[in-house]
Amino acid sequence: xxxxxxxxxxxxxxxxxxxxxxxxxxxxxxxxxxxxxxxxxxxxxxxxxxxxxxxxxxxxxxxxxxxxxxxxxxxxxxxxxxxxxxxxxxxxxxxxxxxxxxxxxxxxxxxxxxxxxxxxxxxxxxxxxxxxxxxxxxxxxxxxxxxxxxxxxxxxxxxxxxxxxxxxxxxxxxxxxxxxxxxxxxxxxxxxxxxxxxxxxxxxxxxxxxxxxxxxxxxxxxxxxxxxxxxxxxxxxxxxxxxxxxxxxxxxxxxxxxxxxxxxxxxxxxxxxxxxxxxxxxxxxxxxxxxxxxxxxxxxxxxxxxxxxxxxxxxxxxxxxxxxxxx
Amino acid sequence: xxxxxxxxxxxxxxxxxxxxxxxxxxxxxxxxxxxxxxxxxxxxxxxxxxxxxxxxxxxxxxxxxxxxxxxxxxxxxxxxxxxxxxxxxxxxxxxxxxxxxxxxxxxxxxxxxxxxxxxxxxxxxxxxxxxxxxxxxxxxxxxxxxxxxxxxxxxxxxxxxxxxxxxxxxxxxxxxxxxxxxxxxxxxxxxxxxxxxxxxxxxxxxxxxxxxxxxxxxxxxxxxxxxxxxxxxxxxxxxxxxxxxxxxxxxxxxxxxxxxxxxxxxxxxxxxxxxxxxxxxxxxxxxxxxxxxxxxxxxxxxxxxxxxxxxxxxxxxxxxxxx
Numbered sequence: 137x138x139x140x141x142x143x144x145x146x147x148x149x150x151x152x153x154x155x156x157x158x159x160x161x162x163x164x165x166x167x168x169x170x171x172x173x174x175x176x177x178x179x180x181x182x183x184x185x186x187x188x189x190x191x192x193x194x195x196x197x198x199x200x201x202x203x204x205x206x207x208x209x210x211x212x213x214x215x216x217x218x219x220x221x222x223x224x225x226x227x228x229x230x231x232x233x234x235x236x237x238x239x240x241x242x243x244x245x246x247x248x249x250x251x252x253x254x255x256x257x258x259x260x261x262x263x264x265x266x267x268x269x270x271x272x273x274x275x276x277x278x279x280x281x282x283x284x285x286x287x288x289x290x291x292x293x294x295x296x297x298x299x300x301x302x303x304x305x306x307x308x309x310x311x312x313x314x315x316x317x318x319x320x321x322x323x324x325x326x327x328x329x330x331x332x333x334x335x336x337x338x339x340x341x342x343x344x345x346x347x348x349x350x351x352x353x354x355x356x357x358x359x360x361x362x363x364x365x366x367x368x369x370x371x372x373x374x375x376x377x378x379x380x381x382x383x384x385x386x387x388x389x390x391x392x393x394x395x396x397x398x399x400x401x402x403x404x405x406x407x408x409x410x411x412x413x414x415x416x417x418x419x420x421x422x423x424x425x426x427x428x429x430x431x432x433x434x435x436x437x438x439x440x441x442x443x444x445x446x447x448x449x450x451x452x453x454x455x456x457x458x459x460x461x462x463x
Numbered sequence: 464x465x466x467x468x469x470x471x472x473x474x475x476x477x478x479x480x481x482x483x484x485x486x487x488x489x490x491x492x493x494x495x496x497x498x499x500x501x502x503x504x505x506x507x508x509x510x511x512x513x514x515x516x517x518x519x520x521x522x523x524x525x526x527x528x529x530x531x532x533x534x535x536x537x538x539x540x541x542x543x544x545x546x547x548x549x550x551x552x553x554x555x556x557x558x559x560x561x562x563x564x565x566x567x568x569x570x571x572x573x574x575x576x577x578x579x580x581x582x583x584x585x586x587x588x589x590x591x592x593x594x595x596x597x598x599x600x601x602x603x604x605x606x607x608x609x610x611x612x613x614x615x616x617x618x619x620x621x622x623x624x625x626x627x628x629x630x631x632x633x634x635x636x637x638x639x640x641x642x643x644x645x646x647x648x649x650x651x652x653x654x655x656x657x658x659x660x661x662x663x664x665x666x667x668x669x670x671x672x673x674x675x676x677x678x679x680x681x682x683x684x685x686x687x688x689x690x691x692x693x694x695x696x697x698x699x700x701x702x703x704x705x706x707x708x709x710x711x712x713x714x715x716x717x718x719x720x721x722x723x724x725x726x727x728x729x730x731x732x733x734x735x736x737x738x739x740x741x742x743x744x745x746x747x748x749x750x751x752x753x754x755x756x757x758x759x760x761x762x763x764x765x766x767x768x769x770x771x772x773x774x775x776x777x778x779x780x781x782x783x784x785x786x
Binding site for chain 2: 156159160162163166167169170171172173174176177180188189191192241242243245246248249250253254255256258261264265268270271272273274275276277278279280281282283285286332333335336338341366370395397398401402413416417420427430431433434435437438441442445449452453456
């Protein structure tokens with residue numbers, strides 16, 4: 137034992153060479169390059185608009201890095217009140233939570249079916265799932281968009297035809313709940329459209345199926361002998377045993393849904409229904425050159441992602457590895 | 464085998480099959496509604512013309528013929544296909560940088576996890592916030608990047624003027640980045656490198672490097688191989704499956720990429736210089752309501768991805784060393 141420690145210590149002592157110093161210098165320089173833009177974002181968001189265009193040659197480098205008006209929180213209050221960011225946060229959290237829950241639930245159910253239950257056609261259906269993973273989102277998005285935008289009108293036409301009265305139940309866009317606009321039940325500008333198409337994932341099913349296949353069958357067989365049904369095996373044994381894989385899928389789905397851009401962009405037109413990225417885009421189109429405000433809005437968008445990453449880093453990095461193995 | 468099957472009661476087997484179908488049912492329904500049927504619908508759409516207002520018209524292959532004659536799509540500098548492929552030229556650079564970083568971070572030195580986290584930040588925060596940040600950094604007049612480049616340029620210009628060689632003023636030659644049709648794509652590539660070199664690919668490489676047996680390095684060292692040789696003779700072949708996977712994924716993703724940057728930062732301009740295939744699909748479908756034409760471009764894209772995936776399946780066994 138002592139001998140081994142001695143070897144390790146010798147190695148460490150030998151390690152502090154010129155190369156180690158160069159390595160650290162290089163890594164630090166690179167880390168500064170990676171992180172400095174974020175500092176620049178924070179700095180720009182916390183200064184007076186008149187200080188945005190100062191040059192280091194006139195004010196000196198220190199005053200340029202930390203201008204006189206730093207820190208000034210007015211930009212944040214102004215950005216947060218200019219457009220409904222609070223509402224956008226509620227929307228994003230609601231949508232991401234529902235999408236994550238839905239996707240983990242439907243994917244784990246299907247993955248359990250594919251991994252553990254025997255039924256005719258199982259492998260063929262699974263192969264079809266795998267094959268669809270390479271279809272570009274752009275292909276399926278167009279018909280789903282058309283369906284989404286037409287569905288409320290088709291439903292109203294059907295109701296009108298059945299009841300012989302003019303129905304606007306689905307196509308009316310004025311749905312209020314205690315002075316809060318809650319969107320249509322279906323179609324454009326509705327929570328349904330923002331949530332439901334994201335709840336099903338071939339990738340999630342694939343990921344969990346691979347994990348379920350690697351879970352030992354012993355517990356399951358013991359439970360079966362004790363008379364547990366299929367649902368109980370899934371709910372009480374498979375899910376608890378697969379907690380790391382499920383956490384990974386949940387984090388990935390949540391982050392993917394949080395930063396989803398194209399779909400929410402094309403199906404929301406009212407500010408009240410916008411998610412955070414779409415509202416930031418809307419904000420950007422209104423204040424296209426007010427860099428202090430734009431940086432404040434960008435920070436508002438980035439902060440929760442950062443916090444989520446710091447909390448879930450372990451699962452996230454493990455998830456990247458699991459995801460990479462599929463190749 | 465047959466005997467064993469008979470020993471299981473038929474009713475039980477039927478019950479198990481029913482359970483199986485019930486378990487996959489919710490996902491299959493969603494899959495049918497949002498993937499399989501839309502794929503078919505999109506194929507039909509690609510043979511028709513529809514602006515969502517007047518009734519759709521069946522036009523056979525007219526959309527595809529129009530696509531192959533679309534000069535905006537095919538012209539050589541700044542056509543949309545050209546743009547997409549041009550931006551993908553950064554993929555090998557990005558992959559090599561990721562591997563380089565992973566090799567450095569894989570050393571048993573203290574603080575490597577902190578560096579890993581810092582390098583990972585740009586890719587985790589990637590999105591509209593960092594895009595707006597980059598618009599600010601790339602601002603020709605007041606942006607950080609031109610400020611730094613200007614300082615470097617002026618220092619060299621000052622040295623040159625010492626030997627009587629007078630360079631043009633920085634203000635007259637500085638790159639206008641996103642507002643210049645020649646600099647817009649390099650600007651987006653720069654942003655992409657910043658966002659991707661320390662991201663997922665680096666993590667994948669780190670995982671792959673940990674799977675390389677240390678004995679190989681030890682014995683190579685004993686045989687007198689230097690660090691450069693050890694990298695090319697051991698590390699590079701051992702991580703080749705990861706490289707291949709990352710490369711194929713990046714190419715497939717690259718053909719579908721560029722939408723968000725174009726939508727947020729440039730509007731596809733200047734003069735179409737940053738419009739990629741996916742942004743062109745978006746413009747056609749959701750801005751100009753040419754659903755049929757957009758679908759035909761989407762199917763063209765699908766064709767490319769399909770060919771690449773098949774290539775991947777066929778050749779991954781031959782080209783790559785799998786332990």
